[in-house]
Amino acid sequence: MADVIELPVIQQESCCAPATSAPITPEQAASTAALFKALGDPTRVLLISIVAAADGQEACVCDLTEPTGLSQPTVSHHLKILTEAGFLSRTRRGSWAYYALVPGSLERLASLLAEPRAD
Amino acid sequence: MADVIELPVIQQESCCAPATSAPITPEQAASTAALFKALGDPTRVLLISIVAAADGQEACVCDLTEPTGLSQPTVSHHLKILTEAGFLSRTRRGSWAYYALVPGSLERLASLLAEPRAD
DNA sequence: ACGCCATATTGACATTCATCGATATGGGAT
């Protein structure tokens, strides 16, 4: 066997940690993976993209259903997943539900991948 | 209905595109989602983390099986997924298979999330 | 109050996926 890595198992209360500097705990891996999982679907990436590129970085469901070519319930389902993951926020205005990109959410995830600085 | 977004559908030969500046094509969404999907599993995040933190950013399978608490075939399966996604590379040395972090792969994905510059 | 429109939830279904045991492959060492 080659070098035995002892896996220091750093304890840290932040939910996520940079994945490149030191091994993370299984709990940190789970919460980080949950974020990636939310983005691990073509429809959801497309939805994020449309919302992010929209005016004011928000869009209503009626604008999101057609570009995806999916049914309205399915789009609502994906929006819920993205919202629960913290990437989108939901606001009702009249009969419409507007989903907006949560500022910094994508950058925060990006920093887990590349930037080695801690919180 | 609110503002109708026309979805410009940018044609571009690069496999992925920044998701925040302009709507992407369904094809780009699919390939981007495939990358996130590869990281959307706790075990795989843990594996990436261990490899990235290891000496020379590489580790052999024998060092990766125990920390995950999973069977060796399962670990091999996850390593294959990460390799096919382009995050890890495989090298045989003797009987051992060493998996190394592909330099820049995580940063490239991070740039899709945060950095608005194109290639 | 009623009806209409936009959105969310439910239930069902087919597919994908993570996992394991069993087995195959492949490289030393004897």
Added chain:
DNA sequence: ATCCCATATCGATGAATGTCAATATGGCGT
């Protein structure tokens, strides 16, 4: 050649997931 060890592949299985039609909820007009 043969044995052993490390790793990969195969087949099966149970759980999770994406999707839809049907239905529920909730708000605005009339």
